[in-house]
Amino acid sequence: MAASVETMPDAPKTMRDIHAPVHASVAGVTRIFPAVGEQPPVHALGPLDLDLVKGEFFAVVGPSGCGKSTLLEVLAGLSAPTEGSVTFEGQPVSGQVPDGVGVVFQEDASFPWLTVWDNVAFGLRRAGFDASEITRRVDYAVGFMGLADFAQAYPAQLSGGMRQRVCIARTLVLQPRLILLDEPFGALDQQTRLLMGDELLRLWRETGATVLLITHALDEAAMLSDRVGAMSARPGRFIELVETGWPRERDSRIVSEDSFGRLTGHLWSLLREESMKASGHQMGRQK
Amino acid sequence: MSKVGWIRLAIVLGSVGLLEILCQSGVIRPLTMIPPSRMAVELWKLGASGKLAPPVTKTLGNVAAAFILSVVFGFIAGLLIHALPRFRRALDPLLASYYAVPFFVFYPVLIVIFGMSDLPIIIIGFLFGVVAMIINTLNGLDRVPTVLLKVGRMNRMSALQTAALIKLPSAAPYLFTGVKLAVAYSFIGVIASEFILSGSGIGYDIAYAYNNFDNRTMYALMLFILTTVTALNMALYIWEQRMLKRRQGGR
Numbered sequence: 001m002a003a004s005v006e007t008m009p010d011a012p013k014t015m016r017d018i019h020a021p022v023h024a025s026v027a028g029v030t031r032i033f034p035a036v037g038e039q040p041p042v043h044a045l046g047p048l049d050l051d052l053v054k055g056e057f058f059a060v061v062g063p064s065g066c067g068k069s070t071l072l073e074v075l076a077g078l079s080a081p082t083e084g085s086v087t088f089e090g091q092p093v094s095g096q097v098p099d100g101v102g103v104v105f106q107e108d109a110s111f112p113w114l115t116v117w118d119n120v121a122f123g124l125r126r127a128g129f130d131a132s133e134i135t136r137r138v139d140y141a142v143g144f145m146g147l148a149d150f151a152q153a154y155p156a157q158l159s160g161g162m163r164q165r166v167c168i169a170r171t172l173v174l175q176p177r178l179i180l181l182d183e184p185f186g187a188l189d190q191q192t193r194l195l196m197g198d199e200l201l202r203l204w205r206e207t208g209a210t211v212l213l214i215t216h217a218l219d220e221a222a223m224l225s226d227r228v229g230a231m232s233a234r235p236g237r238f239i240e241l242v243e244t245g246w247p248r249e250r251d252s253r254i255v256s257e258d259s260f261g262r263l264t265g266h267l268w269s270l271l272r273e274e275s276m277k278a279s280g281h282q283m284g285r286q287k
Numbered sequence: 288m289s290k291v292g293w294i295r296l297a298i299v300l301g302s303v304g305l306l307e308i309l310c311q312s313g314v315i316r317p318l319t320m321i322p323p324s325r326m327a328v329e330l331w332k333l334g335a336s337g338k339l340a341p342p343v344t345k346t347l348g349n350v351a352a353a354f355i356l357s358v359v360f361g362f363i364a365g366l367l368i369h370a371l372p373r374f375r376r377a378l379d380p381l382l383a384s385y386y387a388v389p390f391f392v393f394y395p396v397l398i399v400i401f402g403m404s405d406l407p408i409i410i411i412g413f414l415f416g417v418v419a420m421i422i423n424t425l426n427g428l429d430r431v432p433t434v435l436l437k438v439g440r441m442n443r444m445s446a447l448q449t450a451a452l453i454k455l456p457s458a459a460p461y462l463f464t465g466v467k468l469a470v471a472y473s474f475i476g477v478i479a480s481e482f483i484l485s486g487s488g489i490g491y492d493i494a495y496a497y498n499n500f501d502n503r504t505m506y507a508l509m510l511f512i513l514t515t516v517t518a519l520n521m522a523l524y525i526w527e528q529r530m531l532k533r534r535q536g537g538r
Binding site: 107109127 | 432434435437438440441442443444448452453456457459530533534535
């Protein structure tokens with residue numbers, strides 16, 4: 001069963017279609033990493049339930065080490081849950097990334113030996129698309145992400161933000177119906193993150209995809225998503241699912257609205273104690 | 288050419304020039320060494336007479352065979368060993384001490400098994416080169432970022448596709464070191480084997496010239512080997528630099 005849903009008081013009416021079908025779900029999922037040498041097993045996640053509604057933008061926030069990325073990997077099929085089940089479009093996810101799921105990672109995942117254009121075309125070539133379709137999709141994605149002038153450049157010639165755009169474009173060209181983003185803007189400065197957030201919202205509106213964003217930045221989660229899942233310290237569970245209530249047509253200018261500040265404050269009030277717990281864990285380990 | 292390049296060229300030309308002066312002035316006796324200019328002339332004559340082509344073809348053919356076997360087998364073995372961590376831990380000390388083994392002691396065994404043919408020579412060249420390739424393949428694979436392998440899984444790539452399209456190019460700078468060593472070791476293994484195992488090839492011809500006090504032929508052949516290996520290594524070096532420059536942000 002999914003966690004309880006809270007709505008922010010006096011938040012604008014959400015454009016999220018609550019009657020839309022469930023697109024992906026995790027039910028009773030736990031992830032326990034087995035013991036390694038003298039290290040005991042690590043209970044990283046769950047038990048946890050979540051239903052992602054088709055076309056929604058969902059963000060996950062939580063303290064460091066609470067299992068956010070583990071949740072993403074389980075949902076993507078990159079890691080198997082210890083218990084529980086994961087489904088995407090009604091089909092069980094097990095051992096392989098399902099067709100229609102795209103992942104953007106926190107780390108730079110561009111291939112340094114390929115040009116920007118070839119990086120973006122990589123997945124399409126693997127999937128066996130014909131040359132004209134590859135050219136059409138890659139040209140569009142490269143232009144959409146503002147990389148047209150750098151199509152023949154190598155990743156090392158680009159800034160961190162541009163390299164992350166290459167990775168987003170590489171995922172975008174495959175036209176995934178579920179996009180999983182693991183702290184994609186983690187290494188970027190605040191201004192670039194806001195602008196990248198705008199691009200991400202534009203991309204989301206244009207593709208109609210369901211998006212799950214993992215982030216440690218509360219303002220980023222509050223600005224971008226329809227719902228925010230606040231997770232507890234390890235083992236990560238949802239403490240609360242918060243409806244932001246933002247209209248679908250939105251951009252980074254909403255950070256100046258009063259309700260944005262209240263929303264971010266509410267998220268922090270949920271996570272403060274959990275973050276202190278997580279820090280305590282880390283300090284304990286250091287001893 | 289860069290300033291460093293000019294300095295490098297000056298060192299090489301200066302050394303050759305010094306050797307030329309020492310030989311021409313009699314400080315180094317003609318029975319010990321002939322002047323470099325004479326070596327070049329003799330090499331030219333040897334080439335023009337047609338006597339150089341058969342041993343060169345044979346030796347370079349054997350080197351190429353040993354090199355290709357070392358690189359292909361070394362890369363595949365490296366991939367397999369990397370995929371089996373426990374086996375790798377068991378193998379690591381053996382790989383580390385591999386070059387302490389004097390391979391030439393095995394040549395009688397190889398002759399008994401394979402006969403007096405090119406095969407024992409190619410095998411010794413291969414034995415010299417292969418472990419350098421395995422070690423550098425392991426080194427490169429250790430440094431393939433995990434996130435790139437996740438991209439492979441995201442694209443539902445098979446193990447073979449991941450190896451060819453992600454692991455191989457990602458580990459390329461380290462593999463290149465293995466390739467350069469495999470070239471050098473293949474030359475060493477093949478030419479040294481020809482000295483003692485063969486009735487033909489450049490190694491055999493150098494040994495034959497040496498035994499017959501034919502300094503002109505001996506030095507001409509040595510010059511040929513030296514220039515060939517240097518040219519090959521320079522070509523690989525330039526190729527490697529271009530690849531690294533692209534990856535590190537230059538054009």
